[in-house]
Amino acid sequence: MDLHPNLRTVAGLVGTWRGPGTGEYPTISSFTYTEELTFTDVGKPFLAYVQRTWSPEGNPMHTETGFLRVPDAQTIEFTIAQPTGQTELAEGSLTETTSGFRMDLRSRMVNAATAKQVEETERRYSLDGDELSVDFAMAAVGLPMTHHLSSTLHRVDRAA
Numbered sequence: 001m002d003l004h005p006n007l008r009t010v011a012g013l014v015g016t017w018r019g020p021g022t023g024e025y026p027t028i029s030s031f032t033y034t035e036e037l038t039f040t041d042v043g044k045p046f047l048a049y050v051q052r053t054w055s056p057e058g059n060p061m062h063t064e065t066g067f068l069r070v071p072d073a074q075t076i077e078f079t080i081a082q083p084t085g086q087t088e089l090a091e092g093s094l095t096e097t098t099s100g101f102r103m104d105l106r107s108r109m110v111n112a113a114t115a116k117q118v119e120e121t122e123r124r125y126s127l128d129g130d131e132l133s134v135d136f137a138m139a140a141v142g143l144p145m146t147h148h149l150s151s152t153l154h155r156v157d158r159a160a
Contacts, residue, residue, distance in 0.1 A: 004045040006070045009096050010103075010127075013039040013047060013068070015158040017132050021053070021151030027141060033061055035134070035151045045069065049080070070094060076103045078123070085115025090123055100127030117141060130155040 003011050017037045024030045033053045040048040046069045053061040066080035066088075078090040092105035107121040118140040126133040136149040 003041055006045045009101055012127050014041050016156050017153035018156045019153035023149045025148050085112030086118050099129050102126045
């Protein structure tokens, strides 16, 4: 199956990525985790996405799923659903670099009535060869935009 032409710049994401991460937020204790991202080509003008994290002891922590779209060469859209009752429509810029690309996204949120209230998020993904850096910030529970998560992932499989 040929990758849709709109996905050319982000083609390097296809596969599975894994690595260590750290988290912090003013309302919680700092923590470490292992993160895994999988981007799958489904033959359409988007990539399917699944994210999972585990504690150092191997216990599941978080998961989310969604779709990454590239409507044009400089624009990225990421729709993400979380089992905690939040959905994100993240939009932003896609910048090609000599060894990969960078995506800078800002979201609009929809929260279920029983979910923790997250007003907005910012995500940055930087691909440099076979290393994917992820940074995540959020405005939640009455606090302004604040750094929450960062991870450095390495490719573990190209066949997603």
